[in-house]
Amino acid sequence: MKRIGVLTSGGDAPGMNAAIRAVVRKAIYEGVEVVGILHGYQGLIEGKMEKLDLGSVGDIIQRGGTKLYSARCPEFRTEEGQKKAIEQLKANNIDGLVIIGGDGTYRGSMTLTKNGFPCVGIPGTIDNDIPGTDYTLGFDTALNTVIECIDKIRDTATSHDRTFIIEVMGRDAGDLALWAGLAGGAETIIVPEVEMKIEEVVERLESGTARGKKHSIIVVAEGVMSGQDFALKLKEHANIETRVSVLGHIQRGGSPTGRDRVLASLFGAKAVEVLMAGHGGRAIGIQNHQVVDYDMTEAFEKTEVFDQKMYQLSKELSI
Numbered sequence: 001m002k003r004i005g006v007l008t009s010g011g012d013a014p015g016m017n018a019a020i021r022a023v024v025r026k027a028i029y030e031g032v033e034v035v036g037i038l039h040g041y042q043g044l045i046e047g048k049m050e051k052l053d054l055g056s057v058g059d060i061i062q063r064g065g066t067k068l069y070s071a072r073c074p075e076f077r078t079e080e081g082q083k084k085a086i087e088q089l090k091a092n093n094i095d096g097l098v099i100i101g102g103d104g105t106y107r108g109s110m111t112l113t114k115n116g117f118p119c120v121g122i123p124g125t126i127d128n129d130i131p132g133t134d135y136t137l138g139f140d141t142a143l144n145t146v147i148e149c150i151d152k153i154r155d156t157a158t159s160h161d162r163t164f165i166i167e168v169m170g171r172d173a174g175d176l177a178l179w180a181g182l183a184g185g186a187e188t189i190i191v192p193e194v195e196m197k198i199e200e201v202v203e204r205l206e207s208g209t210a211r212g213k214k215h216s217i218i219v220v221a222e223g224v225m226s227g228q229d230f231a232l233k234l235k236e237h238a239n240i241e242t243r244v245s246v247l248g249h250i251q252r253g254g255s256p257t258g259r260d261r262v263l264a265s266l267f268g269a270k271a272v273e274v275l276m277a278g279h280g281g282r283a284i285g286i287q288n289h290q291v292v293d294y295d296m297t298e299a300f301e302k303t304e305v306f307d308q309k310m311y312q313l314s315k316e317l318s319i
């Protein structure tokens with residue numbers, strides 16, 4: 001490999017910049033050139049790229065967002081779009097590609113690998129929904145952001161004896177809701193992976209009230225329904241009055257935590273090593289505290305990533 005590309009795609013995540021830095025610095029250390037592709041797969045199709053040197057990734061390890069910008073690109077879902085992308089990679093003498101993003105970004109890279117172009121994936125998404133890795137970049141930072149918000153909302157919930165609904169990100173994935181809810185002591189956590197009946201939520205609230213509990217926090221992942229819709233349901237079903245907080249994109253911004261920076265550095269360096277060894281279709285991750293690479297397609301064929309046991313525990317601990 002003489003020249004590799006790197007791109008970020010899907011929702012941005014704190015730690016993406018630290019990963020870009022690690023890819024660039026490790027590759028250059030190994031004598032390999034790096035090209036940064038702008039705006040994810042959209043920029044790849046359009047040939048928007050620039051050579052990255054050591055200095056170009058200075059002063060970004062601490063920054064949220066992504067220096068390479070990100071995008072969601074419907075065209076790349078088509079064979080024609082994928083063909084254009086491969087043509088651009090060839091025309092720019094790029095021998096391999098590091099993609100940093102979520103599950104959709106991984107699925108996109110698998111189409112390139114299938115077409116004979118070697119890609120290695122670094123997990124970068126606040127959703128923590130990539131099979132085969134215990135953590136994705138950005139999850140820890142987003143988790144801490146949400147916990148801080150829950151703590152603040154709990155202060156005012158306590159003062160006013162109120163029930164609050166906090167809507168967090170997660171269109172299809174409940175990890176952020178589960179972890180933040182557990183860490184924030186939420187009384188009820190609602191995630192896309194587990195069906196929860198409104199009767200059960202009401203019962204939990206009412207049994208808390210019967211024990212003298214005067215305030216309550218419900219964390220709902222946006223994929224289940226909006227916080228506002230959930231508030232309406234509670235009102236209609238049991239005349240329960242609530243306040244709603246939608247945390248929104250604040251969850252995706254901010255300076256990455258130490259954990260995300262370190263993981264990003266380890267993942268970035270490993271991705272370059274794997275690509276230089278000529279392996280495509282691999283994903284980088286952390287399993288039981290070890291940085292690993294594994295077959296991306298196989299991982300996506302298998303397991304559910306959501307931790308049902310942890311979900312059960314969250315119910316047992318907040319009654």
Ligand SMILES: Nc1ncnc2c1ncn2[C@@H]1O[C@H](COP(=O)(O)OP(=O)(O)OP(=O)(O)O)[C@@H](O)[C@H]1O
Nearest residue numbers: 010011072073076077101102103104105107108125
């Ligand atoms: N099945 C697929 N085939 C080809 N390309 C895909 C596929 N799924 C997603 N992509 C490409 O990857 C991009 C990013 O995917 P997506 O929007 O699902 O975000 P993500 O990477 O999962 O990140 P996040 O969920 O954290 O926002 C899509 O806009 C599309 O260009």
Ligand SMILES: O=P(O)(O)OC[C@H]1O[C@](O)(CO)[C@@H](O)[C@@H]1O
Nearest residue numbers: 010011012125126127169170171
């Ligand atoms: O910013 P957008 O494109 O609305 O994306 C929101 C989605 O992205 C994610 O935050 C992941 O990045 C999901 O949890 C959420 O549903």
Ligand SMILES: [Mg+2]
Nearest residue numbers: 102103104127
């Ligand atoms: Mg995703």
